[in-house]
Amino acid sequence: MSNHNNPGQAPDTGHEWDGIRELTNAPPKWWTICFYLSLLWCVVYFILYPSIPLINGPNEGLLNWSSIKEYKQAVAKYQEIREPYMDQLETMSAEQILADQEMLNFANSYTNALFGDYCSACHGAGGQGVEGRFPNLRDDNWLYGGSVDAIKETITNGREGMMPAFQADLGQAEIEQLADFVIALPQGQATQAGWSLYEESGCGLCHGEDAKGVPDFGSANLTDSVWRFGDSRDEVIRTISKGVNQEDVEGSRSAVMPAFDERLSDNDIKLLTVRVWSFGGGQQ
CATH class of the missing domain: 1.10.760.10 (Cytochrome c-like domain)
Known part of the structure; x- marks a missing residue:
């Protein structure tokens, strides 16, 4: 599919610089075929998909596809799957969710983003905390108690520790x-x-x-x-x-x-309570 010419006998343009001649050899046929096929593919793509702008607006393509439309379809499908679970979660207490493995798995999956947005900055993505700064949520050591009610109260109202300074009272x-x-x-x-x-x-x-x-x-x-x-x-x-x-x-x-009662819904606080409790350190 290609012609192998002796470079010493190949035709050239007559241009030479520093002993290097500019040849006029044709490219291999396979390369030429691929080149024209790629041009054909571009034409097909422009016809089927949104591509170049036109006088009266963008070319939407015969398939009428768009990334925004695909995204909205994915969101709608996700909402369709999630809605029955969310409706059920809203009617369940934290204790009931913890006792139902299927609902617990869904709750922990749903709160991945919620925990990431509101909690992980201090407590880490896995709740491991930061030594010397923010508590570890994965152990069984709790300053204010590790029961479901105590954790919920902590998330809802926040906490502010207090210990007096003894430098004025003790030597x-x-x-x-x-x-x-x-x-x-x-x-x-x-x-x-x-x-x-x-x-x-x-x-x-x-x-x-x-x-x-x-x-x-x-x-x-x-x-x-x-x-x-x-x-x-x-x-x-x-x-x-x-x-x-x-x-x-x-x-x-x-x-x-900080308190999250004004930033999160009651249901989101309940689900975060379930997630923190199920990290492994929650107490009965």
Whole structure:
């Protein structure tokens, strides 16, 4: 399908530069055929599909196809499949959804975008949180409780942690001793002197006499190995010294979750509650 000419004997245009002649060899026949077929395909495409603008408006093509129309058809098909599930979800409680595996699977699929839009910026796409900044939703450690009702209340009304700064009430030595006590607690190495300082400083009023936290206050469990703001000695000292959400204290920790009651519907809040609970850390 092609002619193999000796380049030394091939016809040329008479133009030569630096010893290089400009030949006039015809391209291979297969290449010529493909070239004309591509031109034919362009003509067929212009006839069938939207292509070039015309005098009276765009050429819509014989197939009357458009990407917008295809998109709207896909959305309509999706809505048709989703509608029965959504109607059923609106009449079910969070507990009922959790007890129905089919509805639970749909709820978690539906809330992928919802969680991504409103929650993942802080808690991560998988709810894993950011160490030292935002809580992990996948463990079973909950400041305000991990029940369905507690999670729903958290999403609806938001949360704002509070811990007083002790830098004005305790000396540096006492703060460091208290920090060492808190670090030793999860390791089972807390001393009696540490317990005494814990009680005298009033820490038990929020964290409980057993230091396991009080969900009503949102106070942390100090006996586990989960750390809200980091487990290094310097970080613990800072938390005790500067407190949490103390506006008049420079360096105070910030721990605020916004309320979503005005941004999300009751149904969306319910479905997000189901998703957070089903991450694996929800409590009965």
